[in-house]
Amino acid sequence: MKTNTNNNQRPLIERPIQETAFYPSYKHLIQNDNYEEWSGYTALASFACEGQEYFAVRNTCGVYDICPMIKYDISGPDAERFMNRLVTRDVSKMLPERVVYAVWCNDNGHVIEDGTVFRYSATDFRLCCAERQLEWLEDSSIGYDVSIADVTEEIAGLAVQGPVSCRILKKMGFTGVENLKPFQLATFPLHGYDVVISRTGFTGDLGYELWIDVKNASDLWESLFSAGKPHGILMMGSEALEMLRIEAGLMLVNAEFMSCFQTVRLNRDRTPFELGLDWLVDFNKGHFIGRRALLKVSMKGLSRKLVGIDIDWNKQADGALIYDSKDASKQIGEVTSALWSPILKQNIALAYLDAPYFDGGKEMWAEVYLHRECMWERKMYKCRVAQRPFYSPDRRRLTPPNDM
Amino acid sequence: MAKHYQNIVIGGGHNGLVCAAYLARAGQSVLVVEAANEIGGAACTRELVPGAKVSSGAHLLHAMPADLISDLGLANHGLSFSAQSIKTVSLNADGPAIVFDGDTVKGEDVSAEDEAAYQRFNADMQRMAKALRPVFDKLAPEPSIETWAERLTLLGLGLRIRSLGRFHMRELLRIIGMNFYDLLDEYFENRQLKAAIAMDALLGAEWGARSMGSVLTYLYRLAGYQRSKGLGLALPAGGMGAVSQSIAAAAKAAGAEIRTSAKVKSILIENDKASGVELDDGEKIQAGRVISNADPKQTFLKLVNVDHLDTGFIRQIRNLRSRGRAAKLHLVLKAAPQFKGLQEADLGARMLIAPNMDDIELAFNPCKYGRYPEEPVFEITVPSASDGSLAANGQHVLSAIVQYVPYDDSAELDANRAAFLKTILQQLERYAPGIGKQISHAELLLPRDLENEFGITGGHWHHVELVFEAFLFNRPVPALARHSSPIEGLYMCGAGCHPGGNVMGIAGRNAANQVLKGGQ
Numbered sequence: 022m023k024t025n026t027n028n029n030q031r032p033l034i035e036r037p038i039q040e041t042a043f044y045p046s047y048k049h050l051i052q053n054d055n056y057e058e059w060s061g062y063t064a065l066a067s068f069a070c071e072g073q074e075y076f077a078v079r080n081t082c083g084v085y086d087i088c089p090m091i092k093y094d095i096s097g098p099d100a101e102r103f104m105n106r107l108v109t110r111d112v113s114k115m116l117p118e119r120v121v122y123a124v125w126c127n128d129n130g131h132v133i134e135d136g137t138v139f140r141y142s143a144t145d146f147r148l149c150c151a152e153r154q155l156e157w158l159e160d161s162s163i164g165y166d167v168s169i170a171d172v173t174e175e176i177a178g179l180a181v182q183g184p185v186s187c188r189i190l191k192k193m194g195f196t197g198v199e200n201l202k203p204f205q206l207a208t209f210p211l212h213g214y215d216v217v218i219s220r221t222g223f224t225g226d227l228g229y230e231l232w233i234d235v236k237n238a239s240d241l242w243e244s245l246f247s248a249g250k251p252h253g254i255l256m257m258g259s260e261a262l263e264m265l266r267i268e269a270g271l272m273l274v275n276a277e278f279m280s281c282f283q284t285v286r287l288n289r290d291r292t293p294f295e296l297g298l299d300w301l302v303d304f305n306k307g308h309f310i311g312r313r314a315l316l317k318v319s320m321k322g323l324s325r326k327l328v329g330i331d332i333d334w335n336k337q338a339d340g341a342l343i344y345d346s347k348d349a350s351k352q353i354g355e356v357t358s359a360l361w362s363p364i365l366k367q368n369i370a371l372a373y374l375d376a377p378y379f380d381g382g383k384e385m386w387a388e389v390y391l392h393r394e395c396m397w398e399r400k401m402y403k404c405r406v407a408q409r410p411f412y413s414p415d416r417r418r419l420t421p422p423n424d425m
Numbered sequence: 426m427a428k429h430y431q432n433i434v435i436g437g438g439h440n441g442l443v444c445a446a447y448l449a450r451a452g453q454s455v456l457v458v459e460a461a462n463e464i465g466g467a468a469c470t471r472e473l474v475p476g477a478k479v480s481s482g483a484h485l486l487h488a489m490p491a492d493l494i495s496d497l498g499l500a501n502h503g504l505s506f507s508a509q510s511i512k513t514v515s516l517n518a519d520g521p522a523i524v525f526d527g528d529t530v531k532g533e534d535v536s537a538e539d540e541a542a543y544q545r546f547n548a549d550m551q552r553m554a555k556a557l558r559p560v561f562d563k564l565a566p567e568p569s570i571e572t573w574a575e576r577l578t579l580l581g582l583g584l585r586i587r588s589l590g591r592f593h594m595r596e597l598l599r600i601i602g603m604n605f606y607d608l609l610d611e612y613f614e615n616r617q618l619k620a621a622i623a624m625d626a627l628l629g630a631e632w633g634a635r636s637m638g639s640v641l642t643y644l645y646r647l648a649g650y651q652r653s654k655g656l657g658l659a660l661p662a663g664g665m666g667a668v669s670q671s672i673a674a675a676a677k678a679a680g681a682e683i684r685t686s687a688k689v690k691s692i693l694i695e696n697d698k699a700s701g702v703e704l705d706d707g708e709k710i711q712a713g714r715v716i717s718n719a720d721p722k723q724t725f726l727k728l729v730n731v732d733h734l735d736t737g738f739i740r741q742i743r744n745l746r747s748r749g750r751a752a753k754l755h756l757v758l759k760a761a762p763q764f765k766g767l768q769e770a771d772l773g774a775r776m777l778i779a780p781n782m783d784d785i786e787l788a789f790n791p792c793k794y795g796r797y798p799e800e801p802v803f804e805i806t807v808p809s810a811s812d813g814s815l816a817a818n819g820q821h822v823l824s825a826i827v828q829y830v831p832y833d834d835s836a837e838l839d840a841n842r843a844a845f846l847k848t849i850l851q852q853l854e855r856y857a858p859g860i861g862k863q864i865s866h867a868e869l870l871l872p873r874d875l876e877n878e879f880g881i882t883g884g885h886w887h888h889v890e891l892v893f894e895a896f897l898f899n900r901p902v903p904a905l906a907r908h909s910s911p912i913e914g915l916y917m918c919g920a921g922c923h924p925g926g927n928v929m930g931i932a933g934r935n936a937a938n939q940v941l942k943g944g945q
Contacts, residue, residue: 160736
């Protein structure tokens with residue numbers, strides 16, 4: 022355990038922040054001390070330049086330390102029944118060595134979180150998510166023959182993302198990694214230990230996530246970076262990831278929605294429908310937590326929905342309110358995450374829009390505030406509903422990927 | 426092809442039978458399935474030894490509404506009483522007893538001030554209980570004001586309380602969340618007198634006189650006396666089993682079927698709708714609706730497959746308080762027991778052993794930590810004094826509720842039971858010298874034994890503790906308060922629902938009404 026310190030300063034707040042298993046390997050690359058806390062771990066917002074890190078993922082390979090991601094191992098004869106009741110989609114259809122994106126709700130059908138479900142075998146699953154929720158999982162396991170273990174501290178993870186990610190992994194000796202389809206996983210040997218590689222990520226690009234026992238972290242990191250160095254491999258921080266995930270149109274807990282465990286105000290809870298995740302809700306698979314509430318909700322029309330929008334001009338529309346007209350007479354939505362997309366040269370955002378605006382085709386205006394030479398200016402820009410993902414290159418889906 | 430019923434009621438306790446009777450009278454087909462080989466649940470009469478019978482669960486009827494008894498014609502189906510409005514006598518090992526008869530109290534050590542105070546206290550409490558009674562008698566209101574019906578219900582409750590007048594309304598709001606200890610101190614001097622009154626708020630509960638909310642349970646009990654319209658504390662002829670038998674007879678006469686020795690293993694659910702029950706032997710019985718008289722924990726943690734339930738709901742059910750704190754003592758006596766200070770003619774009265782409120786509190790404390798009390802408090806009846814059919818050849822049976830006992834399912838249960846029985850008998854000996862020698866058979870049922878005998882989780886006769894947070898729309902949990910459940914076609918009709926326990930039957934009647942309304 023270490024306290025969060027900047028090199029030249031006393032700690033602002035004394036509190037334990039843990040280093041990830043990879044931290045000793047990459048700390049020499051940290052140039053601007055742009056730290057942040059993530060689930061009790063030291064994480065980097067950027068190593069040197071977030072723009073450069075962003076472009077590494079789009080052009081070569083960027084690596085993101087995902088050790089702090091919360092990981093629960095769920096095993097036992099009833100693991101499939103347990104998982105199928107927990108999440109809204111049908112995981113009984115999942116084959117072993119597959120990964121799916123899933124969302125799970127409380128009794129009221131309000132979203133607790135979204136995350137990924139890894140299936141290793143008929144009886145072994147892993148749930149990866151951003152927030153701790155062991156209590157909910159344990160209470161949900163009452164009546165099931167399953168064991169639930171928080172393995173966050175035991176499993177180290179690296180996201181290796183970008184057009185040359187596959188090539189680097191092949192060079193490391195992961196023979197056959199190119200045959201992994203999106204959302205498929207497999208176990209590969211490396212220097213006498215196992216590396217689980219899943220073709221998953223949060224960047225909307227070709228990419229893989231590598232999962233190992235924490236004790237092998239430095240060996241994996243060294244191998245990866247020595248193989249990747251000629252290909253322009255770069256560590257990246259959360260600021261670059263934020264740009265990437267917005268271009269990929271992916272939502273983030275505490276940005277697009279808050280877990281229903283944490284909301285205080287009324288009307289801050291979200292159903293999967295409001296998040297545009299109706300494709301994840303399977304009413305035909307039998308009961309799951311929140312099903313009855315969601316069934317009722319689904320009978321009524323939606324009053325708001327999260328969509329992608331495209332805004333005129335090039336001023337990033339952070340926190341913009343959206344109106345029905347240029348004179349801002351009626352608010353009809355708001356931006357949750359915004360980005361001037363470097364690769365698309367487009368002003369994009371994720372936003373909640375009221376009915377019927379989320380269906381598109383109506384006139385909408387975003388109210389954008391600009392800070393220019395120490396003065397705030399308010400600008401109204403026309404905007405429209407746009408397809409998500411905003412950016413989705415073919416290499417994201419191609420198996421095997423083009424050998425770049 | 427097997428018969429398909431419109432309704433299956435799980436559990437032939439009194440609420441299940443009442444529910445079945447009302448449904449059958451409305452022309453519905455009903456099957457009651459009871460796990461035991463006799464119907465009645467905790468309102469039953471059991472033979473202890475040849476020639477001696479006792480009400481082995483509840484032993485007094487004091488809360489069943491008069492209109493329910495007349496409505497179901499229970500008198501025509503065999504219900505009669507060997508005694509009604511019996512007195513209450515608070516025993517004293519070292520001095521004179523105190524006798525409560527109607528709204529008067531008498532005792533050598535009871536001052537004229539206390540006698541007058543009792544009249545005043547009684548009038549005050551009866552007035553408040555009357556204002557609250559409709560709340561206890563009716564279906565739990567919705568806690569929302571979305572529809573006019575809901576608004577009117579809540580408005581009505583407010584108006585009834587307001588109609589007490591400014592003084593009594595304020596007084597009710599002052600005392601309703603209060604502890605009984607302090608309230609009784611406001612009225613009375615005599616410590617034994619206060620303890621005797623306090624017992625009515627505490628019987629069957631997991632709390633002492635100093636616990637918050639004990640005033641509410643006293644008013645709840647008074648409301649029960651009021652709705653029984655003069656029956657008061659009553660002894661059914663033939664024991665409490667006669668109550669259940671008469672309801673069963675009424676239900677059968679209306680067309681309901683009753684099967685005993687039919688233990689339900691699980692509630693069948695198809696397409697998210699209750700479709701019947703499966704018995705222990707594998708037999709499946711189909712029905713349009715399943716109405717559970719089992720307690721909420723039993724129903725939702727054992728009978729319903731957890732695949733069909735949400736986690737938040739399971740949490741709520743698991744957190745329900747259902748730790749029975751009352752044990753049941755049954756003695757067969759070779760002759761009439763002699764209690765100190767008790768007139769021979771009063772042997773048929775209800776007797777209390779609770780010397781003062783601090784003793785009640787001291788008896789309560791150990792059970793919180795899983796220990797048995799050294800000097801428990803008692804409610805004693807000798808039903809054979811007024812009902813010769815219960816004991817032959819000059820024998821007597823004694824039935825007592827013994828408080829406060831921990832829920833004990835340890836490996837030492839048998840040894841603990843034997844030791845505690847010894848404690849109890851030693852204490853009884855002080856109040857009835859020589860009773861030990863008169864005993865020809867003794868039986869002590871601890872909460873764990875009551876759980877086994879009646880199939881009630883924790884052996885708690887209210888199913889779920891009667892506490893402020895588990896009243897009205899919160900009883901037992903909001904999703905079940907109006908008898909329907911998260912699962913379509915699955916209803917609850919037992920004491921776990923508003924208005925709660927005691928042999929009352931209102932939950933069963935309200936459930937039947939809701940079922941017939943297709944109720945939400």
